[in-house]
Amino acid sequence: MLKPNLHYGELKESYLFARIAEKTAAYLKEHPGEKLLRMGIGDVSRPLCPAVIEALHAAVEDQANFGTFRGYQPECGADFLREAVAAQYGERGLKIGADEVFVSSGASDELGHILDIFDPACPALIPEPAYPAYVDANVMSGRRILHLPTSPEGGFLPDPAGAGEGDLIYLCSPNNPTGAVLDRALLKAWVDHANARGAVILFDAAYEAFISEPDLPRSIFEIEGARTCAIEICSLSKTAGFTGTRLGWTVVPKELGRAGMSLREMWVRNRTTKSNGVSYILQRGGAAVFTPEGQAQIQKTLDIYRGNAKIMADTLDRLGVRYTGGRNAPYIWMACPAGEGSWPFFDRLLREIRVVGTPGEGFGACGEGWFRFSAFGDPADTREAMARLEKLLG
Secondary structure, X not given: OOOOOHHHHHOOOOOHHHHHHHHHHHHHHHOOOOOOEEOOOOOOOOOOOHHHHHHHHHHHHHOXXXXXXXXOOOOOXXXXXXXXXXXXXHHOOOOOOHHHEEEEOOHHHHHHHHHHHOOOOOOEXXXXXOOHHHHHHHHHOOOOEEEEEOOXXXXXXXXXXXXXXXXXXXXXXXXXXXXXXXXXXXXXHHHHHHHHHOOEEXXXXXXXXXXXXXXXXXXXXXXXXXXXXXXEEEEOHHHHOOOOOXXXXXXXXXXXXEOOEEHHHHHHHHHHHHOOOOOHHHXXXXXHHOOHHHHHHHHHXXXXXXXXXXXXXXXXXXXXXXXXXXXXXXXXXXXXXXXXXXXXXXXXXXXXXXXXXXXXXXXXXXXXXXXEEXXXXXXXXXXXXXXXXXXXXX
């Protein structure tokens, strides 16, 4: 008799963002016509830049002509995009081979798929608060999860001294949800820990474009020793507005091996077995991001989101509210007032000022009492939401 994957029964009753959607839908049903200022889910609000749109249109035209039509793409990514990504690393002084770059449909997908190449018996270490999909993907695969709590006293930065026996180590910098950024010394400590243990770091760099301070690493491969212990997963979703277009990449170094097996070669086999590649049209659009025009244009959009983060940070500074993020990161992680629970605070903001954020409890137990705001909204909505918040809490 067929049995389903019983590990799905171990998942929490409701995914965080699904619960937020249910609550907001219920409110709008009771209050039809009211506008909610949505600063919860980290979706972008600005359109794709002109260089990307032009490349997408040109690629569509390619598909309309016999001489330029493209069918199946290479499973690991088209050479033109892999080379463009590798070249961008090169501009930052990092030697990443194009054959170490794997084009994906986005970081969220890849963070789940990459688990295929690791034995389910290897425990995963997840510093918390954490993006909930880290936990759920490992629950689905039956992997044991070790939760590493972080604290406001430590700036919500994970310390490898408490890492224990984790074989798969999740690191996200800038962090979602806290906005905390790992500096070189702390990231080096994690790399040294992973190499000493034989662990592998899954480094989620989806928000690296928001790091503006030159002393802070944007890639784990800026750290000596990372090529023997790390996989880096990146996305164009927040960097270039590809949340609805879906495109990213993963770097698996040639030096990364365990038990006599090359993890890069394993990933090649996985992709050539389980994927038919990302579409030609999307990859052409992605390649345009790495042109001089594309880079200049996306920076203008990123500056809008950075401005939103500053508006939020300035508001909380005036209110005297404790927070992390907002600088080098697109998220604000604020303490709920007077010890209020994060879901009750969510309900109060929704009911009293019609602002939607994200309760910290949804990112793990040590997120309780904290609340996340996203900087990806419209600037006018951000200013209005913060004005309402200041009036409510002031």
